Amino acid sequence: xxxxxxxxxxxxxxxxxxxxxxxxxxxxxxxxxxxxxxxxxxxxxxxxxxxxxxxxxxxxxxxxxxxxxxxxxxxxxxxxxxxxxxxxxxxxxxxxxxxxxxxxxxxxxxxxxxxxxxxxxxxxxxxxxxxxxxxxxxxxxxxxxxxxxxxxxxxxxxxxxxxxxxxxxxxxxxxxxxxxxxxxxxxxxxxxxxxxxxxxxxxxxxxxxxxxxxxxxxxxxxxxxxxxxxxxxxxxxxxxxxxxxxxxxxxxxxxxxxxxxxxxxxxxxxxxxxxxxxxxxxxxxxxxxxxxxxxxxxxxxxxxxxxxxxxxxxxxxxxxxxxxxxxxxxxxxxxxxxxxxxxxxxxxxxxxxxxxxxxxxxxxxxxxxxxxxxxxxxxxxxxxxxxxxxxxxxxxxxxxxxxxxxxxxxxxxxxxxxxxxxxxxxxxxxxxxxxxxxxxxxxxxxxxxxxxxxxxxxxxxxxxxxxxxxxxxxxxxxxxxxx
Amino acid sequence: xxxxxxxxxxxxxxxxxxxxxxxxxxxxxxxxxxxxxxxxxxxxxxxxxxxxxxxxxxxxxxxxxxxxxxxxxxxxxxxxxxxxxxxxxxxxxxxxxxxxxxxxxxxxxxxxxxxxxxxxxxxxxxxxxxxxxxxxxxxxxxxxxxxxxxxxxxxxxxxxxxxxxxxxxxxxxxxxxxxxxxxxxxxxxxxxxxxxxxxxxxxxxxxxxxxxxxxxxxxxxxxxxxxxxxxxxxxxxxxxxxxxxxxxxxxxxxxxxxxxxxxxxxxxxxxxxxxxxxxxxxxxxxxxxxxxxxxxxxxxxxxxxxxxxxxxxxxxxxxxxxxxxxxxxxxxxxxxxxxxxxxxxxxxxxxxxxxxxxxxxxxxxxxxxxxxxxxxxxxxxxxxxxxxxxxxxxxxxxxxxxxxxxxxxxxxxxxxxxxxxxxxxxxxxxxxxxxxxxxxxxxxxxxxxxxxxxxxxxxxxxxxxxxxxxxxxxxxxxxxxxx
Numbered sequence: 026x027x028x029x030x031x032x033x034x035x036x037x038x039x040x041x042x043x044x045x046x047x048x049x050x051x052x053x054x055x056x057x058x059x060x061x062x063x064x065x066x067x068x069x070x071x072x073x074x075x076x077x078x079x080x081x082x083x084x085x086x087x088x089x090x091x092x093x094x095x096x097x098x099x100x101x102x103x104x105x106x107x108x109x110x111x112x113x114x115x116x117x118x119x120x121x122x123x124x125x126x127x128x129x130x131x132x133x134x135x136x137x138x139x140x141x142x143x144x145x146x147x148x149x150x151x152x153x154x155x156x157x158x159x160x161x162x163x164x165x166x167x168x169x170x171x172x173x174x175x176x177x178x179x180x181x182x183x184x185x186x187x188x189x190x191x192x193x194x195x196x197x198x199x200x201x202x203x204x205x206x207x208x209x210x211x212x213x214x215x216x217x218x219x220x221x222x223x224x225x226x227x228x229x230x231x232x233x234x235x236x237x238x239x240x241x242x243x244x245x246x247x248x249x250x251x252x253x254x255x256x257x258x259x260x261x262x263x264x265x266x267x268x269x270x271x272x273x274x275x276x277x278x279x280x281x282x283x284x285x286x287x288x289x290x291x292x293x294x295x296x297x298x299x300x301x302x303x304x305x306x307x308x309x310x311x312x313x314x315x316x317x318x319x320x321x322x323x324x325x326x327x328x329x330x331x332x333x334x335x336x337x338x339x340x341x342x343x344x345x346x347x348x349x350x351x352x353x354x355x356x357x358x359x360x361x362x363x364x365x366x367x368x369x370x371x372x373x374x375x376x377x378x379x380x381x382x383x384x385x386x387x388x389x390x391x392x393x394x395x396x397x398x399x400x401x402x403x404x405x406x407x408x409x410x411x412x413x414x415x416x417x418x419x420x421x422x423x424x425x426x427x428x429x430x431x432x433x434x435x436x437x438x439x440x441x442x443x444x445x446x447x448x449x450x451x452x453x454x455x456x457x458x459x460x461x462x463x464x465x466x467x468x469x470x471x472x473x474x475x476x477x478x479x480x481x482x483x484x485x486x487x488x489x490x491x492x493x494x495x496x497x498x499x500x501x502x503x504x505x506x507x508x
Numbered sequence: 509x510x511x512x513x514x515x516x517x518x519x520x521x522x523x524x525x526x527x528x529x530x531x532x533x534x535x536x537x538x539x540x541x542x543x544x545x546x547x548x549x550x551x552x553x554x555x556x557x558x559x560x561x562x563x564x565x566x567x568x569x570x571x572x573x574x575x576x577x578x579x580x581x582x583x584x585x586x587x588x589x590x591x592x593x594x595x596x597x598x599x600x601x602x603x604x605x606x607x608x609x610x611x612x613x614x615x616x617x618x619x620x621x622x623x624x625x626x627x628x629x630x631x632x633x634x635x636x637x638x639x640x641x642x643x644x645x646x647x648x649x650x651x652x653x654x655x656x657x658x659x660x661x662x663x664x665x666x667x668x669x670x671x672x673x674x675x676x677x678x679x680x681x682x683x684x685x686x687x688x689x690x691x692x693x694x695x696x697x698x699x700x701x702x703x704x705x706x707x708x709x710x711x712x713x714x715x716x717x718x719x720x721x722x723x724x725x726x727x728x729x730x731x732x733x734x735x736x737x738x739x740x741x742x743x744x745x746x747x748x749x750x751x752x753x754x755x756x757x758x759x760x761x762x763x764x765x766x767x768x769x770x771x772x773x774x775x776x777x778x779x780x781x782x783x784x785x786x787x788x789x790x791x792x793x794x795x796x797x798x799x800x801x802x803x804x805x806x807x808x809x810x811x812x813x814x815x816x817x818x819x820x821x822x823x824x825x826x827x828x829x830x831x832x833x834x835x836x837x838x839x840x841x842x843x844x845x846x847x848x849x850x851x852x853x854x855x856x857x858x859x860x861x862x863x864x865x866x867x868x869x870x871x872x873x874x875x876x877x878x879x880x881x882x883x884x885x886x887x888x889x890x891x892x893x894x895x896x897x898x899x900x901x902x903x904x905x906x907x908x909x910x911x912x913x914x915x916x917x918x919x920x921x922x923x924x925x926x927x928x929x930x931x932x933x934x935x936x937x938x939x940x941x942x943x944x945x946x947x948x949x950x951x952x953x954x955x956x957x958x959x960x961x962x963x964x965x966x967x968x969x970x971x972x973x974x975x976x977x978x979x980x981x982x983x984x985x986x987x988x989x990x991x
Contacts, residue, residue, distance in 0.1 A: 026911050027903055029781045033915060034899045037922040041892040044926060045885055047935045051845050052881040055824055059846035062823075064832045064839070067847040067859055 078156030106202035111231035115203035128335040162191035166504035171196035174497030179480035181232035187374035189404040190383030201228040237363035241449025244358025251322035266306035272350035300430030311356025316347035341368035374473035377464035380416035434495035441467040446490030456485035461494035472505040540598035548605025558856035589968035603945035640950035644957030651961035665718030672711030675704035706955035717912035720782035728783040766939025817937035844877035852880025904970035
């Protein structure tokens with residue numbers, strides 16, 4: 026009976042081997058997945074017994090953990106809650122986390138794999154466990170300037186460093202105070218959550234990142250870039266600019282703003298068309314170039330994809346399957362074209378950076394509890410939207426817009442600023458959106474910014490990108506440039 | 509003769525005419541037993557250190573108690589089975605001790621919750637488990653003393669078989685049996701609950717082994733051909749088939765499908781080992797899947813278990829969210845295991861109380877959560893060692909009955925651990941089987957101590973040096989040879 030006995034022994038070995046493999050599978054291979062499952066409260070309880078690491082802007086913590094009494098040993102506090110809320114997100118016992126609190130969860134909680142050695146050291150030394158810190162790219166002055174500019178209005182501001190892609194400001198109004206969600210009082214948290222989620226003004230929405238709007242005339246940058254990129258046009262090429270553009274296949278026409286006329290002889294240079302934001306010229310360019318060319322150019326700026334900053338952005342859309350009238354409307358940023366403020370900032374940044382769009386990012390660096398760096402974000406090229414030659418022409422034209430055209434409210438003394446206004450039609454009876462995208466200084470760009478005003482407390486006829494959005498862009502750029 | 513007596517007492521043989529000096533290795537066993545007690549008591553101390561920051565006042569008392577039990581068992585082995593394998597007893601003591609610590613740890617949390625809710629604190633399960641451990645060790649000693657030679661059991665094969673079957677049937681007797689969680693497995697007698705199925709399992713293994721060793725040749729021979737397969741004669745196969753079907757039937761009737769699975773597996777293994785015909789394995793597979801399919805279609809609770817298993821294993825593998833409503837127990841078990849990760853949360857630092865039936869069916873989850881993958885793997889390997897040593901005894905022992913009995917006992921342990929741990933880790937559907945030595949439950953504990961006593965008895969017979977024959981001093985033709 027020994028031969029079958031040996032086989033049985035082998036079979037038992039295999040059975041135990043299976044158990045060991047499966048244990049490894051559950052407790053190691055799939056552990057992260059299981060721990061992060063929505064219904065799993067254990068990790069949360071774990072995290073609350075440790076000091077969560079801070080989120081830093083310009084060396085100062087905007088989110089930090091303080092010791093507290095009671096079951097949960099630490100309380101998460103936010104300095105300037107509403108100012109940074111779109112970026113930090115919230116950290117709530119009941120409702121989980123959002124924003125950087127969620128994306129950098131493992132570093133902040135100290136459970137990141139790279140902090141394993143620290144945890145073991147803490148284990149041995151008996152020191153309390155703490156999380157690592159997250160250093161953001163935000164410029165505190167720029168963020169403050171953006172926030173102050175948005176007060177009294179519904180809108181968003183995104184500012185980037187064109188040469189690296191670092192996000193210098195990301196503001197959204199109305200905002201909310203994450204402190205009400207991170208308290209330890211369950212009833213208070215529930216009440217706050219209900220109030221915030223049912224508020225029609227949607228204070229928890231990060232409009233810079235997660236909401237798309239028709240870009241309106243700011244899209245003409247892309248249309249102009251597309252035209253220049255074909256090689257058949259340059260900044261001074263004269264194009265057809267009627268008072269009203271007949272849209273083929275329809276009875277409709279594409280008018281200019283306020284029914285104005287762009288040119289006495291129905292011809293205008295692209296530079297001038299941008300300067301005065303002539304709809305008919307660009308609508309016609311859209312017909313001549315065709316939707317595919319426009320789409321391709323838009324996609325090279327980042328349309329039709331999402332980007333992780335690390336939070337995932339909404340997708341800015343340039344539609345497929347456009348017929349001619351729709352192409353004309355899309356060329357001026359209407360019809361179904363939609364963009365996030367971040368996307369439009371990326372457009373300005375791409376132009377400013379000699380045609381190269383850099384990947385936007387919020388996290389400069391993460392650090393271990395003892396402040397040694399865990400990871401540092403290196404700037405990364407996203408795409409080459411236009412050649413440097415085209416970019417140079419675009420820069421020059423956009424500087425003309427600010428110096429002589431609709432963007433004069435964004436002028437900064439002693440600095441060459443380039444920009445473009447936009448006033449996007451929304452729905453009949455609803456006031457338009459006001460946009461302004463800009464970059465400065467043109468010769469060595471330090472900042473590119475996009476400002477969107479969704480709702481303002483001025484009369485609808487007074488809403489324009491130049492009037493409402495440009496001043497905010499100016500103050501943000503001034504903050505970055507240190508003026 | 510005096511040399512033999514000395515050898516039997518566990519000392520070193522001194523006679524020049526004995527065989528090679530065989531070490532009994534009891535000293536090794538003593539050292540490992542002390543180590544096992546040390547580990548268990550260390551764990552006990554850690555539970556309280558983690559909770560209260562200081563050693564528990566009851567530590568010396570419990571250490572003394574466990575040490576006493578361990579030494580009693582060890583001395584019994586020294587005296588009554590001195591050549592037995594030295595690893596099995598310490599492994600069992602360690603498992604039993606760890607089980608006690610985990611159950612105690614769960615008691616403490618239950619007490620905390622009761623205090624927090626303002627209810628009276630229940631006595632807790634650990635003291636009762638400790639009592640059952642003492643009973644188990646007592647039974648262990650009794651078995652070692654009474655069963656001086658395992659071949660004694662062979663003489664009463666049929667009696668033991670009948671007893672086993674009767675014990676299986678006991679819970680079905682009205683008035684004696686009680687229904688718990690939908691299955692009739694328990695009897696209440698004089699205020700104590702007892703699960704005769706566990707002891708019945710031992711009896712039936714003895715019966716199978718005894719029967720098979722006698723009829724193995726007949727069963728190995730071809731009788732009739734049926735559907736291209738060789739079947740032994742009905743006369744030989746009949747009785748055992750009947751006994752097996754009867755036990756299965758009873759178990760199915762009692763809705764204890766875990767035990768049905770176990771019995772079936774043990775029987776197939778024993779048949780294979782006894783007859784050395786792999787065809788029995790094939791028949792076994794076929795019958796198993798047929799039976800499983802039958803159970804699946806006929807029994808609602810089998811379908812439920814399979815659904816739960818498929819759902820949780822699916823979520824585990826694909827990353828889909830776990831469905832707590834359908835598979836609450838298994839999912840909580842997986843949450844706990846994943847939270848343990850590689851090194852565990854530490855005793856008293858996890859939340860095994862979130863898993864229902866943590867002290868019985870899901871004790872492995874509590875272990876995996878607090879002692880981590882390393883702890884779980886160590887325990888699995890401990891079980892594997894016990895099984896392996898049992899199978900080694902089966903290989904070494906010289907008589908067929910001993911081989912079969914040892915193989916049956918070892919295989920039953922292996923199968924049981926596989927089924928339990930597999931269910932808890934979502935490898936296979938859940939059954940109701942207990943985890944040997946770890947789970948809270950007196951009947952299972954004492955039955956397993958009896959099982960270990962039998963294994964040690966056979967191991968002793970296997971490793972005992974062949975009795976040497978001393979030539980008689982006289983010249984007479986007939987000589988008295990004392991073995």
